[in-house]
């Protein structure tokens with residue numbers, strides 16, 4: 001089904017004064033999406049279970065410009081109340097427990113947030129008469145392991161995850177399809193994006209933030225593979241623009257409901273390439289050599305070997321393609337970490353962020 005739908009998603013007239021709900025509003029992607037939507041005049045209602053994650057919203061000076069609700073997504077009464085009393089028309093469901101190490105140690109909390117959280121939210125939205133557009137963030141991890149010859153993943157591939165975080169995302173993904181089916185008819189698009197990086201990411205179990213902190217001498221780098229695993233990386237501003245595109249187009253055309261969209265750059269970069277690029281931006285050959293010397297000793301356990309995504313369906317439907325090149329994105333990301341650590345003080349940041 002080819003449908004070149006409208007690209008007017010950047011138009012202020014559409015977003016101005018619209019009530020938007022963002023779950024996981026103070027997370028990495030949520031806090032970036034806030035900037036994009038506020039600049040269009042949207043009214044933002046945000047949900048998160050943790051106020052200590054408000055660092056980036058505070059740093060961006062946006063916490064006081066949104067309606068922040070501290071609650072877990074699993075609290076059905078509160079979520080119902082927020083949706084009903086604020087006439088929510090567009091919802092971005094981003095909240096999730098995303099740390100793969102935490103998920104391995106304690107899968108139950110991850111299943112609770114990512115699975116129960118998703119069906120509780122969608123069940124509450126089912127009772128809303130105003131909702132026109134729901135974008136659910138699934139992940140490339142939901143696909144599970146496919147041989148290199150089958151990559152990039154295609155939207156029609158079966159989901160066959162095995163590890164806790166991956167399984168939790170696949171379950172949320174299936175639940176979204178159930179709610180968009182002819183039984184419930186909720187307007188839902190599901191996104192399966194590759195790894196995302198950029199300013200605002202404070203999850204240091206992810207490769208790029210972890211490596212940048214080591215580069216700043218703030219932390220020892222934790223190698224989780226032999227350097228050969230391939231991953232794809234989207235810059236967060238590309239993702240936010242894409243979210244505006246999807247939210248707008250589903251609002252205007254409910255025939256898009258039930259669609260799944262993959263996004264990545266189409267290129268798989270080895271872990272070694274990412275580390276090498278980060279170190280070379282700061283001209284730190286010794287860190288690169290030190291990490292490289294550990295590759296042979298490291299086996300990856302509980303990690304998918306290769307993952308990368310194409311954006312061809314998105315391009316066909318909306319003419320969308322990513323704008324940021326890896327090295328530009330990495331440079332902007334390094335600069336951001338330097339600024340925020342300088343502003344809040346290194347010790348305080350480390351105490352609060354690295355557990």
Ligand SMILES: NC(=O)c1ccc[n+]([C@@H]2O[C@H](COP(=O)([O-])OP(=O)(O)OC[C@H]3O[C@@H](n4cnc5c(N)ncnc54)[C@H](O)[C@@H]3O)[C@@H](O)[C@H]2O)c1
Pocket residue numbers: 023024025026027028029030047048049050053071072073074093094095096097098112113114117137138139140169192193194195196197202203
């Ligand atoms: N970052 C990536 O590389 C990436 C890639 C693909 C998909 N995704 C998906 O995008 C979404 C956002 O990811 P992120 O990197 O911004 O994560 P993040 O951890 O930075 O933000 C997630 C937010 O959700 C909140 N949250 C978690 N459980 C909750 C609950 N039960 N109730 C209320 N709030 C809860 C957390 O407090 C946090 O603020 C996630 O669904 C993730 O699976 C992320």
